[in-house]
Amino acid sequence: MSLHKIFKYIALALGVIGAILLARVIITGDTTIEESADVQSSVVDPFMYVSYIVLAVVIGLVLVFVIKGLFSGDIKKTLISVGLFLAVFALGYVLSSGDNLNLEPFIKKGQDVTESTSKWVGTGLIVFYVLAAAAILSMVFSGAKKAISR
Known part of the structure; x- marks a missing residue:
């Protein structure tokens, strides 16, 4: 399996997870989330963790390809x-x-x-x-x- 296909499947999985978590946030509603700390931790925190994972993956890939490009270019x-x-x-x-x-x-x-x-x-x-x-x-x-x- 090529690296491109692996990244495509990872991006697809993270996109689906993000969409599901976003739907949970929208269904729960702003006022409910603002009023309850338990709801915040159960609804918003997983969404934030997915964002952190995506950010870490993107930063890692950018660093890898920048360093690779520095030495080859x-x-x-x-x-x-x-x-x-x-x-x-x-x-x-x-x-x-x-x-x-x-x-x-x-x-x-x-x-x-x-x-x-x-x-x-x-x-x-x-x-x-x-x-x-x-x-x-x-x-x-x-x-x-x-x-x-x-």
């Missing part, structure tokens, strides 16, 4: 790409200010939100916007290049 291009990503991240951190969010609503609810947390949230937003803009521009450029070459 051009490491110079990979290091340049990682360096550019780190530069975008550093730029986002430098441009983000810790005081741009109103923290009062979060502090009143008992959440531990500091200026450092605000700065990291701002950094994540800036990095997302820069990477999204780069992806959109690369798609537009690729489409225009294909249209011109025809």
Whole structure:
């Protein structure tokens, strides 16, 4: 049996389990889940464990194939790409200010939100916007290049 078929069956099994657990959550209802800790542990926890398993499998596979690709491909291009990503991240951190969010609503609810947390949230937003803009521009450029070459 090939590796592709094994992964396909694992994905199918996890998808079916996830769908069944999601149906249990939907059938139980929001108010029932919010009101009872026993219901939370019996309905929501298994759904979360499946999510954790899927996340662990995906991260493991990504790491395996990235490391495999590093040793079989051009490491110079990979290091340049990682360096550019780190530069975008550093730029986002430098441009983000810790005081741009109103923290009062979060502090009143008992959440531990500091200026450092605000700065990291701002950094994540800036990095997302820069990477999204780069992806959109690369798609537009690729489409225009294909249209011109025809």
